Amino acid sequence: MTKKIIAFGASSSKNSINKQLATYAASQFENTEVEVLDLNDYEMPIFSLDRESENGIPELAKDFYNKLGTADLIIISFAEHNGAYTTSFKNIFDWTSRINSKNFQQKQTLIMATSPGPRGGASVLEIAKNRFPFQGAEIKGSFSLPSFGENFDKEKGITNEKLKSELFEIIQSIEL
Template identity: 80%
Template sequence: MKKIIAFGASSSKDSINKQLATYASGQFENASVEVLDLNDYEMPIFSTDKETATGIPALATDFYAKLGTADLLVISFAEHNGAYSTAFKNIFDWTSRIHAKTFQEKQTLILATSPGPRGGSSVLEIAKNRFPFQGAVIKGSFSLPSFNENFDAKNGIINTDLNNQLLEIINSIEL
């Protein structure tokens, strides 16, 4: 059975991006899913001075190792001021110090959502352009606009057209 590692790139305890990543990863057949919580990887703010003084935190090594166990990564990005959340960026910065190919040539589905009509499209574009340099093999991307209008905690994406768009992407990914 193939393994999916999924997470919302946010530290919010009620992260809508974690909900979207969980939903999307659950749509794959014959795969086990592990959903990570970025709060389990909280580390000091990255700086080369801290790295020199104390080394790379064990949590960064743990996160990197966890990514290495996946056949597919499903990441949904929160958009903070048009870019990654600080929580994700910090984990990303520390983990990239372990290996420049942070995502270890893993197949990756990138997602984003927000309460607004753009659905985190700015951060999704940043990830789409940056992640291949960091070792992600992007297999698809999807933005869910207006999360509160298009997503239900019990039923997932309730807008049929948007749900079909995501399912089309999911069905195109071979695990």
């Protein structure tokens, strides 16, 4: 039976380098069906208890939550805004947690981050690594790609052999 991977960049940027990295990582798994999500398809009002009590949980939040439920593996690559999650991701995260506080539904999860700079989204990756197990993510690995422009090519993927090897080692350790 073919296993399903849901992958996305935790950013609303139309040219998201994190979406590129998540898509690349998902493509490295064999015999899988990959669905790449775009957070722009899940734009909702900013979460608040008042909005929830007045209007309920938006259908888009339910759709996103249900998509995660279809996955055998979730791959997320985080953009880092001021050392933390992007607002677009945090809003979806907040809304889906109202459906189930374990919004990752005990799914195997590979968390990643990249940035143009040398830290490669290390701060947001650390936040996710510490937080996601409480949200029902079974973290199977984490990977940071520093200096995206120097270490990634749209056609070739990761060009730095040491970093490529590091990601492949994580991928090979995940059983689907």
